[in-house]
Amino acid sequence: MQTRPPAPPFTRDTAIQKVRAAEDAWNRQDPETVALAYTADSRWRNRDQFVHGRSEIKEFLARKWEKEREYRLIKELWAFHENRIAVRFVYEWRDGQGQWWRSHGNENWGFDEAGLMAERHASINDMPIKDAQRLFHWEGKVRPEEHPGLSDLGL
Numbered sequence: 001m002q003t004r005p006p007a008p009p010f011t012r013d014t015a016i017q018k019v020r021a022a023e024d025a026w027n028r029q030d031p032e033t034v035a036l037a038y039t040a041d042s043r044w045r046n047r048d049q050f051v052h053g054r055s056e057i058k059e060f061l062a063r064k065w066e067k068e069r070e071y072r073l074i075k076e077l078w079a080f081h082e083n084r085i086a087v088r089f090v091y092e093w094r095d096g097q098g099q100w101w102r103s104h105g106n107e108n109w110g111f112d113e114a115g116l117m118a119e120r121h122a123s124i125n126d127m128p129i130k131d132a133q134r135l136f137h138w139e140g141k142v143r144p145e146e147h148p149g150l151s152d153l154g155l
Helices: 012-028 031-035 053-067
Strands: 038-046 049-052 069-081 084-094 100-111 117-129
Touching: 012 031, 012 069, 012 084, 031 053, 038 053, 049 053
Parallel strands: 038 117
Antiparallel strands: 038 049, 069 084, 084 100, 100 117
């Protein structure tokens, strides 16, 4: 049986660990690897799209990161209970025409007993920003520990 620790029931510390692991994985932008954190039959609602299973997750993520260039994401734990975690997040990205965007969202996650995500419900709003308004600046794919989080940035 495939596992993805930490597994439920979550504590505050293990929920934070799960959130940071998801942030790091999404910032690496590797659909194959990211999809392994989800159950084979995982169900998603992402904005107005409904995605089912790892194959569709991989396809969705490949399209997403082709469109959303220079993607930088920060997630923050909002709440947790037993096998569920609620997260708020913000990411910045540039489109093909050079316009920068800041996307604000909330996710509700449900996990199986092995720590794989079985459900993901995401609501996201996009707003255009100028290059000078960007707040997420770091080298490489993963946000360094010393980079401020969402609350520290006033987001």
